[in-house]
Amino acid sequence: MSLLIQEVLEQNAPLELLLLADPSEEKLRSYLSGSRCFVASSNGAVVGACVVQPLGAGAYELMSIAVQATHQKAGHGTALLRWVVDFFRNAGARRMEVGTGAFGYQLAFYQRHGFRVTSIEHDFFVKHYPEPIFENGIQHFDMLRLTLRYPGDVA
Numbered sequence: 001m002s003l004l005i006q007e008v009l010e011q012n013a014p015l016e017l018l019l020l021a022d023p024s025e026e027k028l029r030s031y032l033s034g035s036r037c038f039v040a041s042s043n044g045a046v047v048g049a050c051v052v053q054p055l056g057a058g059a060y061e062l063m064s065i066a067v068q069a070t071h072q073k074a075g076h077g078t079a080l081l082r083w084v085v086d087f088f089r090n091a092g093a094r095r096m097e098v099g100t101g102a103f104g105y106q107l108a109f110y111q112r113h114g115f116r117v118t119s120i121e122h123d124f125f126v127k128h129y130p131e132p133i134f135e136n137g138i139q140h141f142d143m144l145r146l147t148l149r150y151p152g153d154v155a
């Protein structure tokens, strides 16, 4: 499996794919401008994508990451996350943050790459999304903020 990862312009961002990670198209569109979008392709077909927003002072936020449902659990998400973490390390980043639900495989996915829980925003998913979000029959209420600190970040 060879995966090609490239940055794309905002207008070429694969919205439908990214909506797997963020069910609000309005929110997705609002942070796409001002962010950088990276796309992973295999044999010419887009299989994954992620969006990273600069927060200033060397901090970045992974706003969304998604792999096509038919291509999940094949290592593409891991490869894309590793690539993007390395990309921003090489660009001199001090830390990368991500917000995710308080349970589910996604939490382990980030923690496996060195992200650690730094804060919790209670009721985030009910305050910021018009519809309740369920996973495995459990409603998501709270958002955990995880941070990956690059070597040299002293904050």
Ligand SMILES: CC(C)(COP(=O)(O)OP(=O)(O)OC[C@H]1O[C@@H](n2cnc3c(N)ncnc32)[C@H](O)[C@@H]1OP(=O)(O)O)[C@@H](O)C(=O)NCCC(=O)NCCS
Binding pocket: 020, 021, 022, 064, 065, 066, 067, 068, 071, 072, 073, 074, 075, 076, 077, 078, 079, 099, 100, 101, 105, 106, 109
């Ligand atoms: C999260 C996501 C990007 C991971 O991509 P992926 O290509 O499936 O990831 P990988 O194949 O590298 O697998 C990473 C781990 O996640 C697990 N995983 C992936 N999809 C899963 C699923 N639907 N259910 C349970 N575990 C899953 C894999 O088993 C693997 O765990 P392991 O290392 O213990 O075997 C992808 O599942 C996805 O797009 N999910 C929907 C969008 C989403 O939730 N994005 C994150 C928002 S916070």
